[in-house]
Structure formats: C-alpha cells, structure tokens
Amino acid sequence: MALVIENLTRRFGATEVLRGIDLAVADRELVALLGPSGSGKTTLLKIIAGLDWPNAGSLTVADEDWLARRPQTRETGFVFQHYALFPHMRVRDNIAFGLTVQPRPRRPDAAAITARVNELLQFLQIETLADRYPAELSGGQRQRVALGRALATSPRILLLDEPFGALDAQVRRDLRRWLRHVHEASGTTTIFVTHDQEEAFELADRVVVMGAGRIEQIGRPDEIYDHPASPFVARFLGHTVELPVTLQAGRVQARGLDATALPRRALPDGPARLFLRASDITPVPAEDGRYRITDLASTGALLRVRLTESAGVEMDAEVPRRTATALAVGQAVHLRVQAGCVFVDPRSATAPPARPTVPADAPLSELKESLP
Ligand SMILES: Nc1ncnc2c1ncn2[C@@H]1O[C@H](COP(=O)(O)OP(=O)(O)O)[C@@H](O)[C@H]1O
Ligand SMILES: [Mg+2]
Structure with a gap:
C-alpha cells in the first residue's frame, strides 16, 4: 500500500471534523473522496499534505511515518479549486516554480528545469500556452497549468481538491478524461476530492463516500452505485x-x-x-392503482412523472419518453420497481x-x- 491512514481524528474545538478515518490507498491508484460539503474531505487532504495535523491516528506512506515529515518534504502535489497561479508569471514560470524553490542540494540547474517544464507542457498538451499569463487563460486551461505546477517536482502523491469545481459541465467532462490519462501516464498515486457523483464515478478506481467526518463506504464505482451501504449513501447517490x-x-x-x-x-x-431512484420506478396504469399521475414533464429524452399517493405522499418517476406514450395526467397507476x-x-x-x-x-x- 502506498498510503495507509489509521483511526485519524481531527477536532476543531469541540467539533470532531474527522472521526476515526481508516483508509488504504494502493500505489498508482486513483481514489475519489466523495461527500457533501462539510464532510471533512479538505481537512483530510490537508493532513496528508502536511498543511494540517490530526489530533490522533497515524498516516504512513510506504511504511514510513508521514506525520513525522515536514510539509516541504512530503513529496505531495496539491491542486485546489481556486488555485491562485502567480498572476505576474508566465505559464512556464508558474510550472517551474516548485523546482526553483527546492532546497539547494535537490534543486535542478536552470537547463534541467527548462527541460522538465518543456516535458510537462508537452505531456499536459499545453505547449501553446507556455508564454501566456494566467489572466490570458480560460478556467480549464488554468487548472491544467495548476496540475503542471503540482506535477513538476514528480510527487509521489497527487492531491486534488475539487480542481474542476468552478468549471462548466462540458469542460469538466473533457478534463476528467485528460486527468485520467495524466494519472495513468505519470504513475502517481492520486486522491481526488469532489462532491459530484458522476465525476467521482467516472474518474476513480475506487470511491470513498464521506459523511460528517466518517467514511460511509469504500468500493468500486459500480459496487457503490448498485449497493449503497447505508441510507446516507443511498440518499447521497440519488435515491430520492x-x-x-x-x-x-x-x-x-x-x-x-x-x-x-x-x-x-x-x-x-x-x-x-x-x-428508490426516480429512474427505477415504472408507473403501470391500473384501475385500482394506489398512485395517481398529477403531472408530466418532458426533458426530451425522459418523461418525469409526478405521482401522488392517496395519503398525500408525492414522488417522481422517470421513464424514457418514447416508451411512455400511454401515460396521462389523472391516471391511476401502480408502481413497478426495477x-x-x-x-x-x-x-x-x-x-x-x-x-x-x-x-x-x-x-x-x-x-x-x-x-x-
Ligand atoms: N480551521 C478550521 N477551524 C474550525 N473549523 C473548521 C476548520 N476547517 C474546517 N472546519 C470545519 O470542518 C468541517 C469540515 O470541513 P472541510 O474539511 O472543509 O469539509 P469539505 O471539504 O468536505 O467541505 C466543516 O464543518 C468546517 O466548517
Ligand atoms: Mg472542501
């Protein structure tokens, strides 16, 4: 295992923000920490990076006590949601930054730094941006540069805290594929934080679902999707x-x-x-149906069916619109669940x-x- 966390606890005053975290991440694995805002994801990343310290518990990397290492020597790369690139530096100098501030014995000479930066620019497909300033980049381009900066020192562990959180949906999807490729080709171990289920599932080898300072479930994406381990996970994954x-x-x-x-x-x-997820419910017309259709709304591909039960309980079902031509407002139905x-x-x-x-x-x- 590359990274092993055991019984990690973090309190701020009386608030327990991390309540006994146990997590093992394999070498070269990409793990997503998925959870709602405030569940402790950023705190956990900061502790790994050495920007924060736990009250109890252990953290080892390749069996070495990582908490005993100073932050500068933890060999981690960090990208935040709003990574402030240095505005007065060109892209190539932003990427070189981590190398130029290394302690003298480890700092590469100028030619080696230039070579490393050129290699990264090519690897990250941002060569054409090399001489621009951050203000001349789109949000997606900035995050590619931020990743370049985090990778410059060849970190063993890459920590990404909602790096695509501020970008629009299509850019996020493009960057996901790109990041997966970068992760595989660079051979790092990556921990990716997000509150977006689709992003976590598409990117990660394993997903760690967090809620209120605890790990609720760890598993492969499909495993978690099909078998949520708790009502919390079920609700968080869209069982509305x-x-x-x-x-x-x-x-x-x-x-x-x-x-x-x-x-x-x-x-x-x-x-x-x-x-149940709305898409797991099929309304079937039936004379003695216990539910009544009170509204139909099309999204193009799907028909959203509003259902009301006699006791007043309301819910939504979602069915492929083209298969649902028999449904009408006012109809009595029963529910078939898949x-x-x-x-x-x-x-x-x-x-x-x-x-x-x-x-x-x-x-x-x-x-x-x-x-x-
Ligand atoms: N320095 C701090 N002092 C006090 N409370 C904090 C501090 N940092 C984080 N918290 C609290 O810890 C909880 C978890 O925060 P965070 O790790 O940022 O969660 P997430 O990244 O999942 O949104 C939140 O309730 C937050 O308010
Ligand atoms: Mg956070």
Whole structure:
C-alpha cells in the first residue's frame, strides 16, 4: 500500500471534523473522496499534505511515518479549486516554480528545469500556452497549468481538491478524461476530492463516500452505485424516493407496489424502508392503482412523472419518453420497481435483527447508526 491512514481524528474545538478515518490507498491508484460539503474531505487532504495535523491516528506512506515529515518534504502535489497561479508569471514560470524553490542540494540547474517544464507542457498538451499569463487563460486551461505546477517536482502523491469545481459541465467532462490519462501516464498515486457523483464515478478506481467526518463506504464505482451501504449513501447517490415497506421472507411488499424484480434480501421479516431512484420506478396504469399521475414533464429524452399517493405522499418517476406514450395526467397507476435498496427501519423494528442467512447488502449495525 502506498498510503495507509489509521483511526485519524481531527477536532476543531469541540467539533470532531474527522472521526476515526481508516483508509488504504494502493500505489498508482486513483481514489475519489466523495461527500457533501462539510464532510471533512479538505481537512483530510490537508493532513496528508502536511498543511494540517490530526489530533490522533497515524498516516504512513510506504511504511514510513508521514506525520513525522515536514510539509516541504512530503513529496505531495496539491491542486485546489481556486488555485491562485502567480498572476505576474508566465505559464512556464508558474510550472517551474516548485523546482526553483527546492532546497539547494535537490534543486535542478536552470537547463534541467527548462527541460522538465518543456516535458510537462508537452505531456499536459499545453505547449501553446507556455508564454501566456494566467489572466490570458480560460478556467480549464488554468487548472491544467495548476496540475503542471503540482506535477513538476514528480510527487509521489497527487492531491486534488475539487480542481474542476468552478468549471462548466462540458469542460469538466473533457478534463476528467485528460486527468485520467495524466494519472495513468505519470504513475502517481492520486486522491481526488469532489462532491459530484458522476465525476467521482467516472474518474476513480475506487470511491470513498464521506459523511460528517466518517467514511460511509469504500468500493468500486459500480459496487457503490448498485449497493449503497447505508441510507446516507443511498440518499447521497440519488435515491430520492423512500417508501415504508414490509419484508417477508426477504421479499419487499407494499400496497400498490410490484417489487418482484428485486432480489430477495437477507433481512429479517418486518418493517423496512425502500430507497428508490426516480429512474427505477415504472408507473403501470391500473384501475385500482394506489398512485395517481398529477403531472408530466418532458426533458426530451425522459418523461418525469409526478405521482401522488392517496395519503398525500408525492414522488417522481422517470421513464424514457418514447416508451411512455400511454401515460396521462389523472391516471391511476401502480408502481413497478426495477432496482432499489432496502434498509431495516430501527425505529419501527420490533424483533432484534435475525442473523442473515445469506450476505446482506450491509451490516445491520451500520444501518442503525446511520438512520436518524
Ligand atoms: N480551521 C478550521 N477551524 C474550525 N473549523 C473548521 C476548520 N476547517 C474546517 N472546519 C470545519 O470542518 C468541517 C469540515 O470541513 P472541510 O474539511 O472543509 O469539509 P469539505 O471539504 O468536505 O467541505 C466543516 O464543518 C468546517 O466548517
Ligand atoms: Mg472542501
């Protein structure tokens, strides 16, 4: 493992901002820290870079105590969302900066610095920008330069804190592919912070979902998408619909709901909550349907179907517009669900949870903790 963090804790006064972080990042891996604002992502990056210190816990890189190293010798490159490039320096001098301020024994001579900068300009596909000033660059170009500056000293660990956060959607998508390529070709270990799910999933080998100073789940993108480990992760990943259901022999049941497509769950009989994405719900016209269509809105590709239940509960379903020509406002429907995740609801569970007979989606202890 390149980087191992164990039981890392950081408090500001009485506020615990990091509450026992355990994380191991492999050599040359690209890991995304994904979580809402305030979940502790930046604090964790700063601790790795040596710009902040933990109250407890350990951090090692290749088995060496990294907390004992001074920030200047941590061999990390850092890019922030608003990386202030030096406005009075041309792009090539901005990139050279980290090399020119190295301690004398390690500082390359002028010719070697020029060669390294030229190599990076070419590698990052920004040769044509070399003699411009930051004010003459677009936001996306500035972040490419910022990455060049972070890479100049050949860091072992690259730390990127929402580097594309201020850019528009198309530029972000272009930069994602570019960054993935740069990461692979440069051979660094990269930790990328974002609150954008799509960005994290598209870029990273593994995604670390953070909430309120804890790691909620670590896994490959598809694993996390398909099997959120807690209600927190489910909500954060777009399961906006939550329905009370009953579990019986591992099957999800509720009036007006056809959940036969869901796999059986290794969860005890009794009340539970079903978490759904709008795109997992198909309204099916039915005379005795429990839900009524109250609004239809097209986004072109999708039809957003507003549904109201007799008790007044409202939700949205999303279906491909061209397949949904039979739907109309006022219609009664029942809901067929294609996918979803189920968590036992500890507020209403009566019996203590039975021991699962097949692997469950998540340990029950975690579910209990993360439910309000
Ligand atoms: N220097 C500080 N002093 C006090 N509180 C801080 C400080 N830095 C961060 N915090 C608090 O720590 C929490 C996590 O912050 P941060 O690591 O920036 O989260 P994120 O990057 O996920 O948005 C926030 O509630 C923030 O207000
Ligand atoms: Mg932050």
